[in-house]
Amino acid sequence: MTAAGTFPTKEVNQKIQANVVAARYDVQRLSLTPASAVNMPPGLQTFSPGSAQNCTVTFVNTTGGPVRDVTLSVVAPRGWRSEVLNSGVGSKKFAEEIAPGATVSATFKVSSGMEAYNGDLTGSVTWKAGGAVVSETTVEKVRNVSPVKINEFRISDGSVENQSNSFVELYNAGEKEVDLSNWSFLQHATQMPVFSSLKMAVGTKLAAHSYYLLGLANSGLVVPAKKGSTTVFVRNISGMSAGDEVRIGTGLAAESRRIVSVSASPVQPGAAPGSFGRPFVPGSPTTVWQPVPDGPVITIAAGATNIPVASIEGFKVGDKMAIGYGAKYPAVGLGIEKYEVVTIKAVGKPGTQAYLSADAKAGATNIKVSSVANISVGDKIRLDIDSKGHGIETVTVTKVGTASSRGPGRGPFAAGEDVGTGLELAAPLKFDHSANIPFSVRGTGIDFEPATAFAHSSNEPVLPLVFSITVDRPLASDWGIDESVRDEKVKNAGYQGVRKPDQWFGGPALAAGAGCMMLRDAQGNIVDGLNYGGLVDPWMAEGYQAVSGTGANGSYAPSPGMGRGFRPGGFSGEQADRSAGRFPDGVDNDDNGHDFCAAYDGARPGFCSGGE
Structure with a gap:
């Protein structure tokens, strides 16, 4: 990013x-x-x-x-x-x-x-x-900083019905009470920016050797909800029904409303692109296209009515979508991303990343390629890299044929192997180009209205707004992204533990694979932070990162989430209830990889057996 x-x-x-x-x-x-x-x-x-x-x-x-x-x-x-x-x-x-x-x-x-x-x-x-x-x-x-630690977290209790039974537990490892007034907690999934932070209310105190529990609500706002609105876009609608009472926000300012209707845009079932067969999850974001080798970042200027994207899965004409803007990269924790909301007018083709399958000589009007997916007549392709003896040129596609039967990684094609008919070009190549050189095609993207008010760059999220609820009365206040939207009748989404949370949060839902968490005090100092499941934010890494050998890829906390690893076909069965936590409580050697362990049957906060 x-x-x-x-x-x-x-x-x-x-x-x-x-x-x-x-x-x-x-x-x-x-x-x-x-x-x-x-x-x-x-x-x-x-x-x-x-x-x-x-x-x-x-x-x-x-x-x-x-x-x-x-x-x-x-x-x-x-x-x-x-x-x-x-x-x-x-x-x-x-x-x-x-x-x-x-x-x-x-x-x-x-x-x-x-x-x-x-x-x-x-x-x-x-x-x-x-x-x-x-x-x-x-x-x-x-x-x-004060010795308050991100002590334990759970993504799911392992059930298929509720894959968001999540909590995050803070622990005061010190001998004195700590004032948490205006402290903030934020977390984000790998390859996603930060959209919000959860603020602790003025007057919040945490006694010595005591816990403060954050529970994920069954739903939350995915884009801001304006004062006077009666329809709001939410993260999840599982279990919510017309007639239910919902509470939007937390604390004294929270608003209670009754649901009039619940809406979900229909999505065709299928595997998500690049997901190793895992099913597409409705409401999942894609990103603004990042081309390689041209780029590696493109910026779509304000005033645009089309945007190139990595995937079109889940986007439908007439639906709303949100386009991210404003984060500071590459350190995503340094800024807060925002969304602007538009209406989809046309859904075209996503971007394509592919390679030359065979050497292409100067003067040729055809190139052999590893993929022709989403490539159209008229598309322009940038070829090669700026290196000695080669050159960069942009070619125009006049005819789309077939892709090669395999990639170029195993060397030249042998007799009998299908190199494909490739792509016909409008003009002869000016330079020689080597097999295995990457190229990208932006695709036709998604058309929308109104025109954007802000610039948008590669890798910023593009979110289909597929879930919404309509309430009986207009909202009295503005509410931000990830504010809690809680329906107490819902038992198949969100935190369902015996212990009541000290504070609810509406999102984002904790990522099952990898993510980053950060706790800041009222002055903005980082009090604690961790990566889990991978080095999501290297600048937040804690622990020695240079161990070499098989499976050694840095120091970070383990991910306790459902569906760990790449397994085709999704996850249809129950999995063990697992959390990740410091063992013993509050231990901090500035080494996430050793301070945290993954424990089974951690159904209650405060539990970590120390077993892997």
Whole structure:
């Protein structure tokens, strides 16, 4: 999830490579780590206000010659203190000469201040070489926050009837009560931006060693609902019926209304594109098309009435759809995405990503391709990449034939293999193009009205609005995306645990595969965060990420969701009730991969057996 202007330029990439070469591909010269994790640093060290922890500064002499008077220190933020462990002094000087390749280190006691803080702790080294004094610094990411943890979460209890029996549990691991007023919690699925955050009410307190439970409501708003509206678009309508009472929003401002009607746009059953046979879930978003190699990001300017998309599944003429805009990429947690709502006028073809199946020579008017899906006469295709001996050109399709019987990965086609009739072009090729070069076709996309008021970029979500309810009276207030829409009669959707949640949230529903969660205090400092099921947001990663070997792909919490893995045909049977949580409660070594475990039969918050 990236936007124009966020990719390094060619010049920057060349300078980075030059730096790597100048360093002779050597090890890191200076590092600052928790003293307990020098060899496998987690990339983060979390303090609570007024606490002390040990940090180690390590210097490796990669200069190629001996150095003298090596001095190590830690530069702490304002209000913090740092001293060499058990010494009372602020730096460690090594009188002896340090030979090439040798390592020295010093451990420091670092005491945090009383103010909440997200930022850097700086390690410093100075040395003498050839009569000159040389210095270098490095940083470690630190937090100084109240010890409230995202302690446990469940996506489903394993039942087929209710796959959203979800909760998130917070835990105060400290010895003092914490004021949660105006704290916020947000979470999002992999490859999706953030649309909302759940705010704790003023006056909310969490006692020492106590829990705060967030429960997923049976439904929630998928786009904002305006004051005066009587029809609202929602995430789910399972179990909801005309005559039921619903409560929109939470707290004192929540509004109660009676349902007049429930509506769902009919969707043809079938497998979702690229889903390994899993059935399409109505209301699932697609994204604005991301072409490769052209792009990799395109931006559709404001005023558009058509948008290219990755899939047209679930979109119907006459229905409403929502187009995302406004998030800051690639760090999705830095901004809030919004939607503008339009009416679908025509549904065309989605974008197609394919490859050249065989070499194409300059002068040819036909190319062999791995797929002809959704390619039409008149489509324009950008071929090749800007590399030595090749060139970029755009060709126009005049005739669509058949695709090759296989991709180009196994080399040239043998006699008897069907290379297909491919695509006929309007003009001869100007350059040679190699097999296996990717190309993309944007497709005809989706037409809509009115014209967009905002620009929209590749990978931003495009959501078919298929579920709605109409209520008996106009809404008295505006309500935002993911506000709770709760029908107490519904038992086949949302959290159904014995313990009543301290706060309901309307969405997004927790993703079964992978996602990211973040807890912030009233000043916006990150108090806790985690990735689960994968490195969804690398900037939020906690734990050593460089373990190599089979199955080693980073440190993150396990996903306890239903339907884990790629299995064709969907999931028709009951699965075990499973949650993921810290074991024991509140443990935090800044290492999601080891602090969290997946536990079966975790039907109640606060339970994690420690078994995998």
